[in-house]
Amino acid sequence: MSEQAMLDIRNYSKTYGEGKKAADNVSLSVMGGDIYGFIGHNGAGKSTTIRAVVGVLDFTEGEIYIDGHSVKDDPLACKRITAYIPDNPDLYENLTGIQYLNFIADVFGISAQEREERIRKYAETFEITDALGDLIGSYSHGMKQKVAIISALIHNPRLLVLDEPFVGLDPKAAFTLKEIMHEMCAKGAAVFFSTHVLDVAEKLCNKVAIIKQGRILFSGTMEEFTEGHSLEEAFLEADNGE
Amino acid sequence: MENEILLLKTLLLSTSQRNIYKYCRDKKKRSKIVGNMVGTAVLYLLLMGYCVLTCVGYGLIGIIRTVPVMCALTISVLAFMFTFIKTNGYLFNFKEYDMLMALPFESKSVAGSRFLYMYIKSLPWYLSIAVAMLIGYGIYASPAWFVYPLWLILSLLLPLIPMLGAAFLGFLIARISSGFRKTNIIQTVLTITLAILAFFLRFIISALFQNNQVEYTLETISGMMDSAAAKYPPAGWFADAVTKHSLSSALLLAGVSVLLFTVVFRIVGRSYRTINSALRSRAASRNYRMSSLKKHSVLNAIAFKEFKRMTGSPVYMTNGGLGMILAALLGVITLILGFDRITAIVTSGAMTDSSILQPAIPFIIHLFIGMEATTACSPSLEGKNYWIVQSLPIDRKTLYRGKMLFNMYLAVPFMLFATLCMCVSAKVPVLNTVLYLILGCALCAFSTAWGCVCGVKHMRLDWENEIEVVKQGTAVTVYLLPNMFAVMILVFLMVILGLRMSHQLLALIMILAASVLAALSYLKVMALARRDV
Numbered sequence: 001m002s003e004q005a006m007l008d009i010r011n012y013s014k015t016y017g018e019g020k021k022a023a024d025n026v027s028l029s030v031m032g033g034d035i036y037g038f039i040g041h042n043g044a045g046k047s048t049t050i051r052a053v054v055g056v057l058d059f060t061e062g063e064i065y066i067d068g069h070s071v072k073d074d075p076l077a078c079k080r081i082t083a084y085i086p087d088n089p090d091l092y093e094n095l096t097g098i099q100y101l102n103f104i105a106d107v108f109g110i111s112a113q114e115r116e117e118r119i120r121k122y123a124e125t126f127e128i129t130d131a132l133g134d135l136i137g138s139y140s141h142g143m144k145q146k147v148a149i150i151s152a153l154i155h156n157p158r159l160l161v162l163d164e165p166f167v168g169l170d171p172k173a174a175f176t177l178k179e180i181m182h183e184m185c186a187k188g189a190a191v192f193f194s195t196h197v198l199d200v201a202e203k204l205c206n207k208v209a210i211i212k213q214g215r216i217l218f219s220g221t222m223e224e225f226t227e228g229h230s231l232e233e234a235f236l237e238a239d240n241g242e
Numbered sequence: 243m244e245n246e247i248l249l250l251k252t253l254l255l256s257t258s259q260r261n262i263y264k265y266c267r268d269k270k271k272r273s274k275i276v277g278n279m280v281g282t283a284v285l286y287l288l289l290m291g292y293c294v295l296t297c298v299g300y301g302l303i304g305i306i307r308t309v310p311v312m313c314a315l316t317i318s319v320l321a322f323m324f325t326f327i328k329t330n331g332y333l334f335n336f337k338e339y340d341m342l343m344a345l346p347f348e349s350k351s352v353a354g355s356r357f358l359y360m361y362i363k364s365l366p367w368y369l370s371i372a373v374a375m376l377i378g379y380g381i382y383a384s385p386a387w388f389v390y391p392l393w394l395i396l397s398l399l400l401p402l403i404p405m406l407g408a409a410f411l412g413f414l415i416a417r418i419s420s421g422f423r424k425t426n427i428i429q430t431v432l433t434i435t436l437a438i439l440a441f442f443l444r445f446i447i448s449a450l451f452q453n454n455q456v457e458y459t460l461e462t463i464s465g466m467m468d469s470a471a472a473k474y475p476p477a478g479w480f481a482d483a484v485t486k487h488s489l490s491s492a493l494l495l496a497g498v499s500v501l502l503f504t505v506v507f508r509i510v511g512r513s514y515r516t517i518n519s520a521l522r523s524r525a526a527s528r529n530y531r532m533s534s535l536k537k538h539s540v541l542n543a544i545a546f547k548e549f550k551r552m553t554g555s556p557v558y559m560t561n562g563g564l565g566m567i568l569a570a571l572l573g574v575i576t577l578i579l580g581f582d583r584i585t586a587i588v589t590s591g592a593m594t595d596s597s598i599l600q601p602a603i604p605f606i607i608h609l610f611i612g613m614e615a616t617t618a619c620s621p622s623l624e625g626k627n628y629w630i631v632q633s634l635p636i637d638r639k640t641l642y643r644g645k646m647l648f649n650m651y652l653a654v655p656f657m658l659f660a661t662l663c664m665c666v667s668a669k670v671p672v673l674n675t676v677l678y679l680i681l682g683c684a685l686c687a688f689s690t691a692w693g694c695v696c697g698v699k700h701m702r703l704d705w706e707n708e709i710e711v712v713k714q715g716t717a718v719t720v721y722l723l724p725n726m727f728a729v730m731i732l733v734f735l736m737v738i739l740g741l742r743m744s745h746q747l748l749a750l751i752m753i754l755a756a757s758v759l760a761a762l763s764y765l766k767v768m769a770l771a772r773r774d775v
Contacts, residue, residue: 016267016268051629054632054633055632055633056629056632056633076635076636076637077635079633079634079635080635082633084629084633086629090625090626090627090629091627091630092547092550092551092627092630093554094550094551094553094554094555095547095550096530097530098530098535099546099550102535102536102538102543103543103546103547104634105535105537106537106538106539106540106542106543107540107543107634107635107636108634108635109540110537111537112534112535112536112537115535115537116532116534116535119532119535120532123532129530129531129532130528130529130530130531131528131530132530132532133527133529133530134527134528134530135554137554
């Protein structure tokens, strides 16, 4: 019996008003333990796909399954095991960091003790504890990003979906995030993220998908894609060859 | 001035529904825009119809000559009130401030363009009143032909002076609050205090006149209008221009408006950057220590989020909280002065037996409490943050229930307090008081759920300034106007029915009716939520 994919996108297409396909027949599978990079130019369809995966964007064509649950038919079951961090996290600016994290913990029904332990752990890891009592509106972009990451980790998600997660993070926080991704995958969870930073993707991901003008050019293991070249070379070759 | 015009043009374009309609290919969105336009046109027609009918009434009782002053005063009062409430969000602390101030514009140009934007956006309302009253005046006064264009031209100028006055007051409030650490709270308190003063101004003036034995002069509307024109010169200038064909009055109105605009924005421009810097900066103490955290239900967590959203925005707090505070104040004042005296002041002594008003108490309070339900604007206020609730495992039903719960937390205590104060003051029997309290709660439930229906149905997330949602949103308009008129009618209905049937029975019927309407509205919200997740 084959292993259940943590994220399974099947023939997903998204058409906007004027008939332009932002995502065209996208299919890929992310298994438990995968750190899956999603690479493409600006406007290639990465965010459109990611937003559909996490249930923020409606779609009519294709199917998306998270741990066997359909995003269309059973979105709440999907969201309970997923965490999403957008590229530019617009958080509730009038809440303090701790109020926001507490709100997310309430939504996921996490016990008081557990939430305290997790928030304490991640806040210390990201060195943001002393700022948690301040309004999010007073945070820098990087600090907001850190709060968004902590809020995503607070319920131990089985699928972590990130859109350009390393933008705005300081080097130490970026390193910490990569460590956390590895830890999660070691426990059987999966990470699916978009990035423009090919060096990071090459070192971090075991699998990769290349998207161009809404269509998947390649999806598979990093080794299959690079075939001994650097990811940058392989990406440019695939991009030019298309 | 060129810069102001350029900024104004861009601002108008960026918020223009016509522009969205022109370039948007999404049929659903386009039809929604058309629907909104039709709805707004209906509201304009209703307002115009009301104004024409008022003039017809004046014409029939032979006081048509007071219409120009009445037109000027109506526009001026509305312009002052609406601008005062909106100034904070439009002139200061707006989203694109950084982007605009980084461009080579003078501060006064940025502030001036924001003011002109506010003026142009509200102008159609004032022009509707002016045109409608001109029609009524034209029918009964048969003025010379040139009065028609003159009236229309001067109507364009009429809102400017009160708007500038209100904007300057808003500026002073912002200037004072910017010196405090809790700028939002100070700004909201000052704004609400001044709004309440403005609200009660009519009664304060009336009381002053009564003390000075000038009540006799005010007994006739005609006398009142002459007196008002003398106290507010722009109204007099307008009336003189159109009735006495006084060119100097017309020029005075135009000249003072332009001069005031220049002076106000020269002053505002000087400290514009300082005020905005203070309002936009958030104090950070960086001294948080982890302590024990409490677990809440999802509904309470959403309600708390709504509470913080409200307290974080002076515009939202002022609009959402003004009615509650007015209701509580009315309750306290009634308790102090007595129900009979308040009734005499409000009705100018026309009602001799105040006990007939008793069955209407919950509706009178609801006129204030229901002024704005937070549920009408809170779905749209999610704005760019909408991704958070969308990506969380909360279905829309739960989200809307949380929003409704917050409005109930906010409205019910004020409703109960004000109703209780009035009932005690009016010496309402205990059983009736209990019934009125229940009726008050049922009315809160209805306005909460009905507000949510409007909020969800007309949800708009792509706003640039929260004023567009809180004050001018379709959801708020669709909620506010029918609710206000329906409650006004119900106040009269309760008084009339109270004369013919038992007050207790009447209250029970109304509790039932309000509960049914609340339940239906709640079910509608749930049905709207079911459409998507």
